[in-house]
Every structure is written in C-alpha cells, then in structure tokens.
Amino acid sequence: MRGAVPTGWLRIAAPxxxxxxxxxxxxxxxxxxxxxxxxxxxxxxxxxxVLRWGIIWDEMLITATNAAIGLAVGTVLAVILAGLSATWRPIDGMLAPLVAALAVIPIVAITPILNTMFGASSQFGRQAVATIAAFIPVFVNVLRGLRQTRPVHRDLLRASAATGGQTFRKLTLPTAVPYLMTGVRVAASLAVISALVAEYFGGPADGVGTSIATFAKSGRASLAWAYVGGGILIGLAFFLVTALIERIVTRHAPD
Incomplete structure (x- = not known):
C-alpha cells in the first residue's frame, strides 16, 4: 500500500x-x-x-557480568536437566518438586542469605541469585519443547531405522529450539533484575543496585535515578541481544 509506514521503522519509532x-x-x-x-x-x-558516565559505566559492567554469568550457567543447567527429565521419567519425578520450590523462592529473602554465606567480598552470591532466576523459565520452556514431538513423526523415523541420536538431532532438537530461545529471552530480563536486587541487598560495595541504594539513602535522588537508567540500559541490551539471537536461530532452523 502506497504511503504505508514500514513495519521495521514502526518497531523502532514507536518505543x-x-x-x-x-x-x-x-x-x-x-x-x-x-x-x-x-x-x-x-x-x-x-x-x-552524563556527568558521572564513567563511574556508572564501571558499575554497569559489574552488574552485567553477574547477570550474564547467571544467565549462561542457568541456561546450561536448565538444558541438561530438561533433557534428562524428558528422557527418564524417574528423573522428571525427582526434579519436578525441586523446580517448583525454586520457582517460588522470593529473591529478596534468599539474597541476604547467599551474600552472607559467601562473604561480603564475593560476587558469587549475586551470580547464584541470577542463575536461579534464569534457570526456571529456560527449564520449563525447554522441557515443554522436548515433549512437543508428535508420536507419528517418531514412529516414522523409527520405521526408517533411525537411531536415537538421529531422532534427537533431526526431530526432537529442532522442535525444542524455538522454546529454548523463548526461555532464554525471558530469562535474560529476569537475570538482570535478580542481579540488581542481589546488589541492593548487600554483598560487595559495587554494582548498579548497590549504588542505587547508597545514593537513595544519602538523599542524592538524581544520581540514584541516573543509576536506575544504567540498570535499564543493561536490561535493554540483554533483551536486544537475546531477541537478535532468537531471530537468527529460528530463521535458520529447519522446518
């Protein structure tokens, strides 16, 4: 239609x-x-x-690193355990209550405990919180994706003398990939939020969350909100990167 706004430009201009x-x-x-x-x-x-950009950038790197480590570790663990759950029913029975328990753990309650356990100078507690937050959506989505293959398709491959590995590569894995990418995209935002919350509630005296708490309590509201802006930029970066990866992977996935 003549005069219509291209969809790509609309997606950029609207936000x-x-x-x-x-x-x-x-x-x-x-x-x-x-x-x-x-x-x-x-x-x-x-x-x-703008005035404090150099300092804010340094704190953003710390928060982004904690979130990225949590996202990566949580994703790997979720994929492995989801694969085991989809393959062996006893493991699924054992993991189901554990995953349900992790899903309802309040981040604000477990964060101070982990920070105390691993010491005031360690980032591990913050990374562990981000890992837990990222693990849940990836595990749930990957497990669902692994179970989406239709019996008729599996029977067809079995009738063609396909091995278990060939069935997994040709049928199960391609079916689960879109679910994996959806889980990762959701987990990316949760990892950033969890890393910020973990920094807010103690641990080392660095990171965006710690700076927000420090300057908000000291009455420097403008600087505290500037750090909030830094946290927003981290979340946007994670969202855009995972959305781009999802588009690339799903575009090249076999039909």
Missing part, C-alpha cells in the same frame, strides 16, 4: 515516541504536579548520567 512522551509527562509532573521531593526531573537525571 522512541513512547519514551519521549513519558519523559515529557514526567517533567510536567515534577514541575507542576504534586511530585515528591525524592523524584527529580528528567533533565537533572540526564545531567547526572
């Missing part, structure tokens, strides 16, 4: 427009509304973000 309108509404609320003192204007936050 930008929403962000600009949100910042404008935020500025109006701070200037003319009954905004609390702890809420600075977007211009003040942007000024602090």
């Amino acid at each position: 930008i427009v929403v962000g600009v309108l949100g910042a404008f509404a935020w500025a109006l609320y701070v200037e003319f509304g009954d905004a609390p003192r702890a809420l600075p204007g977007p211009a003040d936050v942007a000024s602090e973000f």
Whole structure:
C-alpha cells in the first residue's frame, strides 16, 4: 500500500515516541504536579548520567557480568536437566518438586542469605541469585519443547531405522529450539533484575543496585535515578541481544 509506514521503522519509532512522551509527562509532573521531593526531573537525571558516565559505566559492567554469568550457567543447567527429565521419567519425578520450590523462592529473602554465606567480598552470591532466576523459565520452556514431538513423526523415523541420536538431532532438537530461545529471552530480563536486587541487598560495595541504594539513602535522588537508567540500559541490551539471537536461530532452523 502506497504511503504505508514500514513495519521495521514502526518497531523502532514507536518505543522512541513512547519514551519521549513519558519523559515529557514526567517533567510536567515534577514541575507542576504534586511530585515528591525524592523524584527529580528528567533533565537533572540526564545531567547526572552524563556527568558521572564513567563511574556508572564501571558499575554497569559489574552488574552485567553477574547477570550474564547467571544467565549462561542457568541456561546450561536448565538444558541438561530438561533433557534428562524428558528422557527418564524417574528423573522428571525427582526434579519436578525441586523446580517448583525454586520457582517460588522470593529473591529478596534468599539474597541476604547467599551474600552472607559467601562473604561480603564475593560476587558469587549475586551470580547464584541470577542463575536461579534464569534457570526456571529456560527449564520449563525447554522441557515443554522436548515433549512437543508428535508420536507419528517418531514412529516414522523409527520405521526408517533411525537411531536415537538421529531422532534427537533431526526431530526432537529442532522442535525444542524455538522454546529454548523463548526461555532464554525471558530469562535474560529476569537475570538482570535478580542481579540488581542481589546488589541492593548487600554483598560487595559495587554494582548498579548497590549504588542505587547508597545514593537513595544519602538523599542524592538524581544520581540514584541516573543509576536506575544504567540498570535499564543493561536490561535493554540483554533483551536486544537475546531477541537478535532468537531471530537468527529460528530463521535458520529447519522446518
């Protein structure tokens, strides 16, 4: 249709427009509304973000590293255990209650315990929290994907004298890949959020979450919100990277 906006441009422009309108509404609320003192204007936050960019970037790297390690370890463990659960029913029976228990663990409750267990100078507690958060959606999605193959397709391969390994490579794995990528995309956001929460509740005196807590308590609201912006950038980066990987993998996956 002549004059129609390309879908690709619309996907890029729509979030930008929403962000600009949100910042404008935020500025109006701070200037003319009954905004609390702890809420600075977007211009003040942007000024602090630009002025302190070097320090904020260093803290972002620490948080992103914790989230990336948690995402990677959680994904690998989830794929292995989901494969075992899909193959052997006894293992599925043993893992089901464990996964259900992990899924309902409140992050804010377990984080201080892990930080205390592994010491105030170790990042391991934070990475463990991110691992737990990433593990659940990947495990659930991969297990579901591994169980999506139709019996008629398996029977057809069996009738063709295909081995178990060939059946897995040609049928089970391609069917499960889209589910895996969906799980990873969800887990990426959860890993970042969990890493930020873990930093907020103790451990080493670094990371975006720790800086947010420190400057919010000291009354430097603009700088605290600047670090919140850094956390948002980490989450967006993880989302975009995993979405890109998902598009590439699903595009090249066999039909």
